[in-house]
Structures are given as structure tokens and as C-alpha cells.
Amino acid sequence: MLSKKTKYALHALTYLGKNRDQKTVLIQDISEEYGISHKFLENILLELKKAGILGSKKGKGGGYYLIKDPKEVPLSKVIRLLEGPIALLPCVSLNYYEPCSECKNEVKCGLNKVMIEVRDETLKILENKTLSDILDKE
Amino acid sequence: MLSKKTKYALHALTYLGKNRDQKTVLIQDISEEYGISHKFLENILLELKKAGILGSKKGKGGGYYLIKDPKEVPLSKVIRLLEGPIALLPCVSLNYYEPCSECKNEVKCGLNKVMIEVRDETLKILENKTLSDILDKE
DNA sequence: ATTTACCCTACTTTTTTTATGGGTTTTATA
DNA sequence: TATAAAACCCATAAAAAAAGTAGGGTAAAT
Numbered sequence: 001m002l003s004k005k006t007k008y009a010l011h012a013l014t015y016l017g018k019n020r021d022q023k024t025v026l027i028q029d030i031s032e033e034y035g036i037s038h039k040f041l042e043n044i045l046l047e048l049k050k051a052g053i054l055g056s057k058k059g060k061g062g063g064y065y066l067i068k069d070p071k072e073v074p075l076s077k078v079i080r081l082l083e084g085p086i087a088l089l090p091c092v093s094l095n096y097y098e099p100c101s102e103c104k105n106e107v108k109c110g111l112n113k114v115m116i117e118v119r120d121e122t123l124k125i126l127e128n129k130t131l132s133d134i135l136d137k138e
Numbered sequence: 139m140l141s142k143k144t145k146y147a148l149h150a151l152t153y154l155g156k157n158r159d160q161k162t163v164l165i166q167d168i169s170e171e172y173g174i175s176h177k178f179l180e181n182i183l184l185e186l187k188k189a190g191i192l193g194s195k196k197g198k199g200g201g202y203y204l205i206k207d208p209k210e211v212p213l214s215k216v217i218r219l220l221e222g223p224i225a226l227l228p229c230v231s232l233n234y235y236e237p238c239s240e241c242k243n244e245v246k247c248g249l250n251k252v253m254i255e256v257r258d259e260t261l262k263i264l265e266n267k268t269l270s271d272i273l274d275k276e
Numbered sequence: 277a278t279t280t281a282c283c284c285t286a287c288t289t290t291t292t293t294t295a296t297g298g299g300t301t302t303t304a305t306a
Numbered sequence: 307t308a309t310a311a312a313a314c315c316c317a318t319a320a321a322a323a324a325a326g327t328a329g330g331g332t333a334a335a336t
Contacts, residue, residue, distance in 0.1 A: 002226045003293065010249055011240065026312075034240040040295055046314070059303025060311045075256070088140045102149065102172040110275035111148055114267055118213070121263045129252055137248035141324065165281080178326060184282075197335025198279045 006082040008036050009044050010134070013073065016054065016066045017135045024056075024063030044082065051081050070135055076126035086126060087119040094119070144220040146174050147182050148272070151211065154192065154204045155273045162194075162201030182220070189219050208273055214264035224264060225257040232257070 002010075012030050019025050027045060031038045045064055048054045055067040079086060080095060090098035091106055092115040099106065106112050140148075150168050157163050165183060169176045183202055186192045193205040217224060218233060228236035229244055230253045237244065244250050 001223055001228065001231075005293075007227060007238070007249075008240070014249060024312095028312090036240065037295065039297080042313080043295090049313095056313060057303080058301070058311090058313045061304060062302085062312050064313085075252075085139055089145060090139065093139075100145070102146075102174065108276065110272040111145075111152060113275040114213075114272050118263055118267060122260060125256055125259045129256060134248040134252050137251040138246065143325080162280095175326065177328085180281080180283095187282095194281060195335075196279085196281045196333065199336065200280045200334085202281085 002079065002083055005040075005044060006079060008034065008041060009048060009078055009082050010075075011036075012041065012045060013048070013053070013066070013078065013131050014134050014138065016064060017070050017131055018138060020066055022065075024061070024065050026063045029063075047081060048078075051077070053077070070132035071130050073131040074127045075129045076123060078131075079126060086122060087115065089115045092116045092119050140217065140221055143178075143182060144217060146172065146179060147186060147216055147220045148213075149174075150179065150183060151186070151191070151204070151216065151269050152272050152276065154202060155208050155269055156276060158204055160203075162199065162203050164201045167201075185219060186216075189215070191215070208270035209268050211269040212265045213267045214261060216269075217264060224260060225253065227253045230254045230257050 011034050015030050015033060016025055027038055027041055030036070030045075031041045045054060045056075049056055049064070053066070053068055053073055054064050056062065056064045076086060085093040085096040087093040087096075089100060089112070090096065091100045091103060091109075091112055100112075103109050103112070149172050153168050153171060154163055165176055165180055168174070168183075169179045183192060183194075187194055187202070191204070191206055191211055192202050194200065194202045214224060223231040223234040225231040225234075227238060227250070228234065229238045229241060229247075229250055238250075241247055241250070
């Protein structure tokens, strides 16, 4: 299951996607829409900004806005950013690799090999689904 | 990522699968093989037994054994049992459904709809990969 | 009599998640 | 140029979950 942080990020992106006609959207607007704490959401939006998905403007009339085409925002990117690895085991993670302490020989580990396959097939799904798919269904 | 509990369950099943020629395998043997605490593993094996995947025999010469054909033990079953939902959001879980508190109208929620698709495609993967696939690669 | 799984309670430790608090900087506008 | 609005930044606290530990005992099989 995704953490609330990741879920909120996806909601926020959806909200920003729906309001692309506006120049900017306030944190406050999003936090009220979904009942998310303003401060918590602030951190999330900041991460999305640092990842190049959102832009922002300070001061009066400021706020956040979507900087990318929704088609160019795959779920895999958002999940990796807020949640961490997509792989089911650390020993098969592409971006967050760590060996498993209980594993004597990764090369001979059947679980490792199967989980690599699961990872690759899962990635196909999450790279294909984008923010655009969410917006289309709202 | 899977919890250690689920990972240990998969390792234990692999070990039992590799030793199907033996009548039974001791908890101790498995816990030593992977450096897992005996007590912790005990609970895991018990859950697998209650789910009908393992059988056990008490007393001298006793232990655990695989009761199912490895082909009949999909990853989805083990993960659901030890880890919980496979869905990424509670509102799209088949076995552990819960509404999302921040969601005003699930029927109109684009995130919900996309996550149903992700769930179905993920399930296809995890229902197709079985213990047998892990054993084949050891 | 011994071995082994089974069952139960409770507690600790560690890690992760979910926030909260207080101040700083930038910007528009009156 | 003062003021208010808004993002930005840093630190830390609170809550929940995961990962064990400890210790008892009971039941069944050899």
C-alpha cells in the first residue's frame, strides 16, 4: 500500500492538473479540498518541485503550478520520489539497492531472480500509467 | 517493499520446497539457514499452516512440510497472507477494502479508477508467479 | 521420557510515518 | 516603502507499525 504522503501527492497533482488554466494554485486550496494538513502538504509539494514536476511562485498571487505535461508524469516517478523503491525486495531495487542480510549468495537465490521479473513487469505498468490517465477519468 | 516477515515466509517456503524428499523439516533448520529468530519464524510457519500451505507433525521426527504443489502457491497468496493488501490504495483493495478519508466521491475519483487498473495488472503478475518459479531458479 | 510443534501474553526496541512549530525569503500591491 | 501574502526551510515531536525478545506453558508423537 502507498503511504498517505504518496497518495496526497497524487491527489495534489490531480488537483493541479485540473486547474492548469489558473496561473497558480495555493497550498491552502489543495489542503482544504482534501482535508490534508497545510504543513504536511507543503513538504510534499516541495519534493515534487525539487523533482521538476511542479513550479512555484512566492509572494502575493503566488502558488504552485504543474510544470510538466501530465502525460510526462508516470506513476513510477511519483511513487519512487515519495515512497521509495518499487521493487518488492531491496536486493532487486534498481534505484535503492541493498543486499538482503539473510541471503548467502544472491546469484544463486531463486527468490531474487523471480523478484527481478516481478519488478520489471510492475515497472511496465507504473511507467505506462500517468497523471494524464487520472485526469481523463475525473 | 515487502516486510521481513513476508520475505522470511518466502525463504521458508523455498527451503521446504527444496526438501520435499524429507518427510519433515525442523523450524530450527530453517531459522539457522537464514539466521532468522526461531520464535519469529514459528509464528510465520503457523500462519502458513493455517492458510493450508504447510502441514506439520508434532513430536520426535516431527516438523513442517509443504502440503501444496509449489505450482499451486502463487506469490499473491503468500503476500496477502503475511503482508496484507496488494492494491496500492485501501479504496481499491479486493480483500481489505476501506474508503479513503480524504475522498469525497469514490465514483468520480480518477485516482481510484487508475488504481483499479494497476491492481488488476499487478494481480496478473503475482498470481502467475508461484513457488515453483522460485524453486526452478535455485 | 524426550522431542517437537503449538499457543499465549506481554514487553522492548527500532524504524517509519505523520505530522507540528517557528522562523525566513520573496513578491505584489496599496 | 510598508504591508501582507505566500512559498521556503529547519528542526523536532508524536503516533503507529514492524521486528523482534522472553518466557511461560500444553499437546502429540516416538
